[in-house]
Amino acid sequence: MSQRNLRNNRYDRAGERPYRRANPLVRLWRWRTEIALLAAAVTVVAVVVHSLGEGRWWPSLILAGTIGVPAASRLGRNWMIAHLWCLVSRHRVQRTCVESGIHTRTGRLPLILWITPTNAGEKALVLTRAGTCAEDFEAFSGELASACYARRVNVARHRKWAHLITIEIIRREPAPGLFPVLDRIYGQANWVPVRSGRDHEEVPDIRSVTTTFPVAA
Template identity: 55%
Template sequence: MSRNPRNQIYPANEDLPTPGGSGLLVRLWRIRTELLLAAGLGLFTLTLLGATQEGRWLPFVLLTSAISVPAATRTGRNWVVAHFWCVVSRHRLQRVCLETTMHTRAGRIPLVLWITPTATGEKALILSRAGICAEEFEAYSEEIAAACWARSACVYRHRKRAQFLIVEIVRRDETPGATSPGLDRLYGRRAWMSLRPDLEEPPDLRAERVLPRVG
């Protein structure tokens, strides 16, 4: 028996189209990070080949130093690891939508517009499709946490624009470093509401109210 009525929004005897039927631009947007990394690697390779063929090693040394020096520091490594998990979580969120009923009858899944690292994991801004709402993401929160290899997942809905929602993935205790500005700051701290009675507002805002501001 389903844990929540929203977990099964389609009739059991209905044949649905294969999920993932999206346009070319949407598919390219989903792999934008991989495309940028491939472009950067290609540029690095061309620069290396050109420098070695012409006997000019200064551009190669400068380029490798710009890459290796940040990677040798703890802050640089934390930044790389945090954004690696952002890419992983984005793909896992998309996979959850494909494997569950969080897609339209045409097979389209919600768009992960942006995802940033936090002190406890990642936070994703999602644009839902017609027929999908934030409450459905909340119903699948345990599936989302399991798919992202995390502890838990919390869903926050925009107070004025129901098509926007935030999925906060919690995978560890709060640790400083390797974090980006929270999506609640970029789009307004008070613009989001939790779908759980025990979480009336995002944790960042609650902590700000409890701790006095210094300076």
């Protein structure tokens, strides 16, 4: 049985339209978290400078406590590191889509709707565009794992809506007690794993093979 194979870039041929940069609104959406963090940092610095200029110390102390207390605890550090990996993985997945040709002929990339930490790494909810599907991501699961600095990547599609897929990035052994709620936010019953034929070679059933030996007279 033939397997779907998209290892070769399907748009790397004469006459095909290569990937083109997204419009400003889409780029703002992709960098929304970084923009929000930058705006928050600028606001904090402005508040601190303004309060110190007027001789008031209590706003600075409140801000220092709000930031320092979570950073001083192990749970807070794990939370920040896990969400930092979510930002890294989101951009690495998008870059892999560009390099491997997982986009439409007009250059539209799949849309990462949501990405959350899990007990073993991260899990992203992806909206595929017309012309792409879950099998496209499974065909390049090795590239996705390498780009995200992970051990492996598991791809699953929704049972009812095939345009919704999840990309589970496995980068460590499951850590008990780490983000137990977010790890189950997608649920397990609604998703069907997509397995690649490249990773599962057909092995003949030796039990069905009978060997006969000549019988001496």
